Every structure is written in C-alpha cells, then in structure tokens.
Amino acid sequence: MWRSCSARFFPATRLLSSPATSPATAVNHPRSYGLIPMVIEHTSRGERAYDIFSRLLKERIVCINGPISDDTASVVVAQLLFLESENPSKPVHLYINSPGGVITSGLAIYDTIQYIRSPVTTLCIGQAASMGSILLAAGAPGERRALPNSRIMVHQPLASGIGGKAFDIFSHAEEIMKMHERLKLIYNKHSGQPLERIEKCLHNDTFMSPEEAKEFGLIDEVIEHRPIALVADAVGSESGGRRDNNGAPPIAGAGKEQS
Template structure:
C-alpha cells in the first residue's frame, strides 16, 4: 500500500456515512475548521478518509478542544471500537484541551480504565482541568508531553440556584465529585491525599518538567523517537499488553 497523501481541505462528495457524519461533527462542534482529506492508493483504487478516520486506523485518537458530551461520545466510541479491533495493541490518545464537563470527562476516564489495550497519552498544547486527569490516566510509563505544553489541575467548579435545599444538595454533590477526583489523582500520581488536596485548592499550572515530578506524566518528548527508541517503546507496549 502506498503512503497516504493529503488531497484537499474539503469534504469529498464520495465520502459516505460515518466518515461524513464524523467530519461534520468535528466541523460544527469541535474545531470549526475544514477537515483535511487523505487519499490512499490501494489495489482496488483510491480510498478517501477524513484525517481523523485515517488516524483512527493507526489507533490514534485526538481529544481536541473543550470536553463536552459530544466529544465524550466520540472518544468513548473510538476506544470501544479499537478494543474490538485488538485488545493488545496500544491506543495513542493526543490531548489538547482546556478541560470542560466533569461528567463527560469521567465518562472518557472510566472507558479508558475499562478497556483492555494499554493507552499512551500525549499532551499537545495544554491539558487543563479534566484533561489533565485524562493525561494522567494513561498506562504507567506511556504518559507523555511535548516540551512546551502546559498542564493545570484544580478543584471542580460550578454554580447552583433555586431553593435553599436545592442549593445544599448541589453543594454536597460537588464536594463528592471533588473527593472522587482527588482520589483519582492520588491513584495515578502516587502522591498522598493531603498533597493532592493542597495542590488542587487553586489553579496549579505546571510545565512538563513539573508535571513529571508531580507524577502526571512519565516522559517529555522533544524529537521523534530514534529507531532504537521505537524498538524500546514497542517492547514496552508488548510488555504492557502481556500484563493486561
């Protein structure tokens, strides 16, 4: 099979069903940009994909933009699909997000923990709020950041209105969510709960070096891996797959 080439930055009329629907969803609710189309030459002729579908073939998922129910539905569906394709090959999740809905983010988080394949996470640009938890939730040893990305953690925020009893119920619920999220950071960073609570009290911005010391990531990547590093990464992926 020949290497894929980018044909254009518009939707081709020959694309159908999932590819078109998925492209429209990204176009309208996530990035609001034109979606590149990738064309491959195969033995049966040309095959066109939107760029995200082509990356999905390589087991790459992009979590880009604010996390809401729409993005969560896309990411969860892709994770479940990739598990059905192979329960051993790793999934690579690239994240560039300011955070967003706690419930949508926890839906993605729970699915990441539920499926069998190891998940490599990559911070590109920023991983703030709920996105930083998704970054930390990758398989240990496979959590990465590019050198100029920013990572931020903080406690959940929200508002309530209505009768006094309703406000009390909402306040109790957000405190429960706060405790849940704190415990998840404890699980993935290895830090004591008291340290996590102190760090989460206000916005805590971190460089990749600081995030590595904090336990959110394992590696900082400045250049593409060399052939030797690729072989080591492949061996680590195989090891994680066997342990799973």
C-alpha cells in the first residue's frame, strides 16, 4: 500500500464508535480515548445533544485529525458532499492537523474538494505533512491559511509492504513513480512553483514554517486570530442567516426563543 506520511511507519489506528458516538466523530477524532465532548443546544423545542464534531458540521466545519486513511476519506467525502447539497454557494471550512497517510485516500478527499461547487477554505493547525499539505494547498485561492506555530512538510511517496515476484515489484515501482509525478503536478497547479523546484523539495522531507509555506505558494495567509469575515459567517449561520437593518448578522442569542 502506498503511503505518504511524515514518518516511514506509524501504527494502524483502530477507529471505534460507541452508541453515543457518530461515525464522523470516530474518524475525525481517531485518538479520542473514549472522551468526546458533548454540546447541549437549547432551542424552542427543548434541548438537543450533539457530539462536538457533529455540532461543528452544522457550522460547515470539517476536521481532519490524525493519519489519512480510507475510513477518514469516506467520512470527509460524505461530509463535503452533504454540505454542498445543503448550500452549494456557501463555503466549507476544512481544518487540518495530519501527518499524512494513504495517498489514494488523500486524493479521494482532494478530488472531492475540486469537484464540489462549494468553495473550501483550508486551515492548518498543528501540522499538514505530506498528503496533509496537498489538502491544505487544495483550498480555494485566497482562502488557504495556517496558524503561526503550525508546520507544513512535503516529500515524495513512501512504499511499504511490497513483495512478491520481480515483475510485480517492478510494476509497483512504476506505479509509485507515476503517483510521484501526479503529486508534483498537483503541487505545481496550486503553488505556481516550477516543477524543478518542486522535485528538489520532494526529494527529501522538506519542513516549512507557515511563512515559508506562504512563500512557496501552499497557503495564502498566516493568521493568529480568526478573520472578521469568518466570525460574521459563523454568527450568521447560528442566527439562521438573519440580518439587521444595516446588513449585519444579529448578536448571537439575541431575539431567540428560550426553552
């Protein structure tokens, strides 16, 4: 299996889902240790409990935490498609903290980001390494950001567990090189860097600060605080999109019925 990760080997993560835990929670929080925060929402119809990741999904926030696997891709792709069906013109906010993972799983998420009509903003928190950096760069132009203490890393694909007949090994090697060329073209598309510079960076593990990633073209902005526009979007979503006479969203909680 071809992997693209910041460490050559990492232990397999078993994704568990208890009766009180949604599949989205299990995948987006693979090392949850059984502790998933619950949010109680008060409405005119009473109280409603959400796990924290399902509540974030209501705000059009999707999280990728930990290694990228087929399970991760399955849930993230479903979330992106669902949010597009809800409102194709409204942005989706993708938060990334990942060391990388299986290349084909990451490309499934990447292709879905490009496929849906909703613009996808990306934000690196912690790290976006290998396939994580591909997904970070895949965001809408001008909407790719990183927090100041995050790290971004790019490198060439890694292969593990390949064995068998000589021609089978040769076939796998050819496929890995094709995948390497494909990843170079993706970096080229989203960063604008020449293929020669990308090849040099991918030859070994290349770690970047947010400022270096911005210079390279993987992100557009280094931020320390949430942009005002995103705050307004969040408040507008919470208020059901209502606006006051000046066109601004109302203060959260104002004018709501209390149960």
